[in-house]
Amino acid sequence: MFIDLAKSNRRELPRCDVAVIGAGAAGITLALELEKSGLSVVILEGGYRDYTELSQDRYKGEVTAGPGFTYPDLDVWRLRYFGGTTNHWIGWCRRIEENVFGPRTNDLGNGWPFARADLEGDYQDALEICTLGRDVFDANELLGGLGAKNLIPSSDILATPVWRFPKELRFGGYYRIRMQESAVPIYFGANCQGFSFEEIDGRTSARKLHIKNDLGVDFELTADCFVLACGGIENTRQLLVAANDVKGLRQSDTLGRGFLEHPHGAVGAVMCGDHAPEDLVGFTDYPLDIDKTQFKIGLGLSEEFAAERGMINTSFTMEPLESIPEESLHGEALRKLWESSRPSATKSASSHVIGLYARTEQRWNAESRISLISAKDDLGSKRARLDWRVSDQDVADIKTSLEMVAKELMKAGFGPVTFGDPAEFVTMEGGGHHLGGARMHESPDHGVVDANLKCHAVDNLYAVGGSAFPTAGFSNPTLTIVALAVRLARTLKERL
Numbered sequence: 082m083f084i085d086l087a088k089s090n091r092r093e094l095p096r097c098d099v100a101v102i103g104a105g106a107a108g109i110t111l112a113l114e115l116e117k118s119g120l121s122v123v124i125l126e127g128g129y130r131d132y133t134e135l136s137q138d139r140y141k142g143e144v145t146a147g148p149g150f151t152y153p154d155l156d157v158w159r160l161r162y163f164g165g166t167t168n169h170w171i172g173w174c175r176r177i178e179e180n181v182f183g184p185r186t187n188d189l190g191n192g193w194p195f196a197r198a199d200l201e202g203d204y205q206d207a208l209e210i211c212t213l214g215r216d217v218f219d220a221n222e223l224l225g226g227l228g229a230k231n232l233i234p235s236s237d238i239l240a241t242p243v244w245r246f247p248k249e250l251r252f253g254g255y256y257r258i259r260m261q262e263s264a265v266p267i268y269f270g271a272n273c274q275g276f277s278f279e280e281i282d283g284r285t286s287a288r289k290l291h292i293k294n295d296l297g298v299d300f301e302l303t304a305d306c307f308v309l310a311c312g313g314i315e316n317t318r319q320l321l322v323a324a325n326d327v328k329g330l331r332q333s334d335t336l337g338r339g340f341l342e343h344p345h346g347a348v349g350a351v352m353c354g355d356h357a358p359e360d361l362v363g364f365t366d367y368p369l370d371i372d373k374t375q376f377k378i379g380l381g382l383s384e385e386f387a388a389e390r391g392m393i394n395t396s397f398t399m400e401p402l403e404s405i406p407e408e409s410l411h412g413e414a415l416r417k418l419w420e421s422s423r424p425s426a427t428k429s430a431s432s433h434v435i436g437l438y439a440r441t442e443q444r445w446n447a448e449s450r451i452s453l454i455s456a457k458d459d460l461g462s463k464r465a466r467l468d469w470r471v472s473d474q475d476v477a478d479i480k481t482s483l484e485m486v487a488k489e490l491m492k493a494g495f496g497p498v499t500f501g502d503p504a505e506f507v508t509m510e511g512g513g514h515h516l517g518g519a520r521m522h523e524s525p526d527h528g529v530v531d532a533n534l535k536c537h538a539v540d541n542l543y544a545v546g547g548s549a550f551p552t553a554g555f556s557n558p559t560l561t562i563v564a565l566a567v568r569l570a571r572t573l574k575e576r577l
């Protein structure tokens with residue numbers, strides 16, 4: 082049921098069990114899962130069913146990045162309307178690597194407060210919610226299904242991670258009718274402005290949610306529990322605002338810190354060598370699985386191999402070099418090769434040159450952070466500032482991984498390999514993945530939310546989404562965000 086808050090006469094919205102703030106991948110999933118439970122649920126969505134300039138403007142902020150790094154303005158890689166940023170995501174999906182959940186070495190962060198196996202049931206639901214088809218992420222099995230040979234088999238050193246792509250890409254489009262017909266009210270133009278808190282016997286809880294509609298008119302909502310599902314940066318921004326009243330949110334001094342991205346960019350290229358490009362099914366293209374969902378196979382170091390060396394997890398996907406945009410090439414040698422592989426150059430050379438496009442992890446870094454600035458949006462809320470930092474060790478690990486993957490490719494009959502310039506890796510871009518900022522940890526001394534995504538410092542306030550990731554691996558995050566929303570729905574059903 083869609084309701085335009087600008088048309089509501091009631092300033093005090095009807096009380097509910099669970100108020101979900103944000104209708105992106107996390108918020109839609111949570112509401113649909115909770116709908117089955119008999120709990121009364123309401124979604125407050127800042128935007129409308131379709132894009133509006135006014136709503137999008139509230140995502141503007143300030144961005145800085147470490148020397149050499151660049152990051153787009155905060156309203157470029159976020160969308161503020163029904164469906165959220167999945168309105169322009171690309172749909173790369175896979176589970177996060179298993180080692181990311183466990184304790185990590187070499188400054189790689191604390192790991193997650195539960196094992197990946199504990200999330201498996203929720204991942205199963207998330208695969209369905211994201212319309213990813215059958216649960217097959219094994220390169221041999223996928224290629225076998227197509228009758229194709231795997232020219233680059235995995236080994237103790239080399240991994241061949243697989244991504245699947247949704248049959249229905251746009252959450253907003255796909256779930257619109259279901260949400261419209263659902264008993265869960267979605268208030269559009271409902272901009273979360275913060276909470277009032279109350280303290281009883283030393284315990285803090287959120288009493289009321291304060292909301293403004295697009296005209297700046299105030300509304301209030303009382304609920305048993307509130308869930309922030311506003312995307313990684315906005316969740317953190319809302320918690321930074323709340324921390325003015327609830328000092329405990331800052332107990333661990335991690336609120337706003339540890340913003341994580343996935344450094345992306347073409348950092349190498351390889352010649353097909355003994356092989357014909359058309360034999361690289363799944364590696365250089367995006368074929369259809371037997372169930373008609375697309376998949377893609379990448380390359381990387383095996384988790385065990387990287388972990389033994391205390392390195393971040395990395396992956397490289399193979400794309401025909403000429404198809405990679407020039408601005409994504411890192412290093413002069415790569416740019417020259419790219420020039421020579423353009424369609425205007427000799428055709429025979431072009432199709433044999435394959436770019437190696439990095440999609441990697443970065444270490445948890447306290448200096449990589451989200452904060453509030455004094456500039457305010459039209460509704461009077463302080464805007465966010467992002468300072469993205471990637472450590473020198475991360476860049477060194479990307480280079481080492483690429484060299485090791487290149488050796489494995491040469492063993493498999495590919496080559497020669499051209500490397501990008503490591504000095505230029507520091508101009509790598511992100512992937513639009515906003516992770517960290519309100520990390521999960523069992524202890525309030527080390528994290529903002531607990532393993533159930535509840536704020537340690539507030540008894541009935543939860544934050545679901547990328548903000549909770551303590552470390553991120555290299556896998557694109559949305560499948561895991563959806564799995565976390567399913568997990569949270571289970572938690573709330575048990576608690577309320």
Ligand SMILES: Cc1cc2nc3c(=O)[nH]c(=O)nc-3n(C[C@H](O)[C@H](O)[C@H](O)COP(=O)(O)OP(=O)(O)OC[C@H]3O[C@@H](n4cnc5c(N)ncnc54)[C@H](O)[C@@H]3O)c2cc1C
Nearest residue numbers: 103105106107127161165166171172173273312513557559
């Ligand atoms: C270019 C691009 C490509 C991407 N490709 C991939 C990919 O291939 N694979 C992948 O896994 N991920 C990808 N992502 C990331 C993916 O889009 C996000 O992980 C996902 O959208 C996060 O879901 P979410 O529900 O946490 O947040 P969002 O989808 O951002 O939803 C947040 C919702 O909260 C609402 N909101 C915000 N502030 C307020 C407020 N104050 N009050 C009320 N409502 C509010 C917003 O309007 C929005 O609807 C990509 C991102 C970008 C930018």
